[in-house]
Amino acid sequence: GGEIESQDPISTPVGTKITVENLFYNTPARLKYMKSLQAELAHIVDVVNRLSLAHPEVAFTLLNDGRQLTQTSGTGDLRQAIAGIYGLTTAKKMVEISNSDLDFEVSGYVSLPELTRANRNYITILINGRYIKNFLLNRAIFYVYGFKLMVGRFPIAVIDIQIDPYLADVNVHPTKQEVRISKEKELMALIKSAIAQSLREQDLIPDALENLAKSSTRGATRSVQTSLPLKQTNLYYDSNRNDFFVTPETVQEDIKPLVSKSESSVSLVANKQQPTVKQAKRSADDSDSEHGKLDYKNKSKLKRMLENLTNEETSTFPELEFFGQMHGTYLFAQGQGGLYIIDQHAAQERVKYEYYREKIGVVDSSLQQLLVPYLFEFSGSDYIS
Structure with missing residues (x-):
């Protein structure tokens, strides 16, 4: 180590600049267990980010090799x-x-359910301005979101808890990050109610009636659904008109004979005078030279399979009669099977799934640059990793 030569008070401008050199001068064993530069830099960025969130009244700026990684304003907000x-x-x-x-x-x-991350590192819990880790408090946050989040996704949260220091025991772990709290169940209930009340005030599910009103004000022509029986086999889709139509029935016209009856009788007599030619017949058991793999002995089975394919219905969705809607989200219809409740959101996802399943095989080579580019913002730790 070193020796302190002098220690005197001195006036300095507002702010603190920390310079660290020869960190492992007298502890070379710790240098051996250091990870890569990127991993250690990510830990440093995480520590500075936690301090910035714990003290928004202090402006933090983190630089690495002249590149700015983190900067906060220090306004207290x-x-x-x-x-x-x-x-x-x-x-x-x-x-x-x-x-x-x-x-x-x-x-x-806390973040809205639409904004999630793939790990729990974006949850910051502070007690009296100090960052801590507590499994039960994290579980209280996840409990409020419930099924609003997809599997494997986690919210972003910054929660500051002010308590009496006598209610917290910080001497649980050497890093002082794990804290044992008295009245922990009451604190969990308090966090749950705070998050639930804030999310309850937000419009998490778009209103279908409001979207319909917006679309009607644009002056677009409303598409009319074609009423067709579901068991029709003569349907076709017109890509220009974006709708299904029934193939018109073919009209048979009276075919007039090209020759008169006298001429046809003469040709019939002439055909009778020609010698008849006997054609050889092949039995059903004889094998075909071109299709040797076909099994003619199971002809009845093949015939039965063809009849099943012919009689198969083109659609299994029942014929329904729509009679109501609730909360702009659910549709009510009745059919032979009883009452049907249709979720509009799930039905729209199904329609889009069918659409993109057909379009995924279509290769389109046309490319177009964006008029306004998309900007993606990442935190310093995400940029490093």
């Missing part, structure tokens, strides 16, 4: 600190939460 770390687009999709009781005071921001 937590939403601006989130925008500086995760991007402006992410900050716009965060909703504020707030709740309190006699022992705890909870505040912060």
Whole structure:
């Protein structure tokens, strides 16, 4: 190590600059267990991000080889600190939460269900300005989202908890990140109610009636559904008119004979005078030289299979009669099988699935550049990894 030569107070401008050199000068054993530069830099960025979220009143700037990785404004607004770390687009999709009781005071921001990540690293829980890890508090956050999230997806959350220091035991782990909290069940219920109340105020499911009103104001012609029996086999799709139609029945005209009756009788007499030629007949058991693999002994089985294919119905969806709608989301119809409740969202997904399943095999070589490019924002840790 080194020796302290002098220690005197000195006036410095506002702010702190930390310079670290020869970090493992007298601890070479720790240098041996260091990971790659990218992994260690990612840990440093994560620590600075947690500190920036814990203290939004302090402006943080992290540089690496002259490249800026993190920068916060230091205005004291937590939403601006989130925008500086995760991007402006992410900050716009965060909703504020707030709740309190006699022992705890909870505040912060959580993301809408549409904004998710693939791991739990984007959940930041702070107790009195210190970042901690607590499994039960994380489970309380996931419980509120429930089925609003897809499997394997996690929300973004920054939750600040102010408690009496006597209610928290920080001497559980050497890193001081794992904290044992007294009245932990009451704190979990407080977090659940705060997140649930904030998400309840948001319009998470678009209203179908509102979308219909918007589309009607655009002046677009409304498509009329063609009423056709489902067991029709003479249907065809017109790509120009974007609808299904029934093939018109063929009209047979009276065919007039090209020759008169006298001429036909003469030709008939002439044909009778010609010698008849006997044609050889092949039995059903004889094998075909061109199609040697065909089994003529199972002719009855093949005939039965062809009859089944001919009699197979073209559609198994029952004929329904629509009679109502609820909450702009569910459709009610009746049929021979009883009452049918159709989810419009699921039905739309099915229609799109059928559409793209047919279009996926079509190769289109036409390319077009975007008029306005898409901008994707990533945090410093995502950029490094």
